[in-house]
Ligand SMILES: Nc1ncnc2c1ncn2[C@@H]1O[C@H](COP(=O)(O)OP(=O)(O)OP(=O)(O)O)[C@@H](O)[C@H]1O
């Protein structure tokens with residue numbers, strides 16, 4: 001199964017920041033997206049997940065067409081994203097932020113509350129256990145009961161990742177998950193992303209840390225000025241002349 005993106009386009013004031021993008025992302029793999037600042041990577045994520053509306057193009061996950069659906073419907077279809085600038089609930093605790101990201105629980109519907117209290121309790125316990133495991137995984141247990149707004153920049157990135165993991169989505173889009181995270185933890189997170197992937201979760205990851213990303217992904221796409229200018233294995237892509245030129249800023253032949 002795969003996430004299929006075709007002819008996806010978005011312009012602001014006449015400038016196509018995402019320009020006719022066509023890629024296929026396997027939901028069973030770990031795929032990277034790289035590119036210079038302003039290339040359109042985060043905007044592409046917003047189009048894929050429905051946070052902004054595309055001018056043209058299509059997005060589908062497996063057999064499900066996602067065009068026009070709001071983010072929560074796309075999440076229900078099995079795909080969620082994180083934000084480059086974390087969007088935690090600042091006044092809730094770290095633990096509460098994670099719990100709030102768990103998929104709809106029976107207890108949230110009145111019928112569930114009145115008819116199956118035992119089941120509700122069991123689900124609450126399952127969520128609490130998953131929260132505890134996620135806190136442990138992300139080294140956030142020590143700050144679990146503090147207001148999320150007070151976390152450091154790196155810790156907020158970790159919480160953002162945790163919130164995505166809590167959803168149980170089959171495909172998770174991560175926007176610069178390693179930005180501001182210390183190198184040792186980057187290696188640990190990479191190892192855990194590998195583990196999650198081995199257990200069936202797919203990832204599409206935007207990262208500027210090309211070393212860490214290359215070790216993680218089997219394929220990457222390169223964006224420059226709204227377009228995909230190269231796709232392939234990390235080593236092939238990183239030795240591509242057009243990619244090097246795009247990163248040097250001139251663009252030249254990459255245009
Ligand atoms: N709402 C908006 N209105 C106008 N221009 C926008 C808007 N959102 C994004 N842009 C522009 O679109 C371009 C792509 O932005 P985007 O955030 O997608 O880049 P990016 O590849 O994620 O960059 P970075 O690596 O710095 O995060 C930028 O030039 C940005 O200024």
Ligand SMILES: [Mg+2]
Nearest residue numbers: 041042043084
């Ligand atoms: Mg970005």
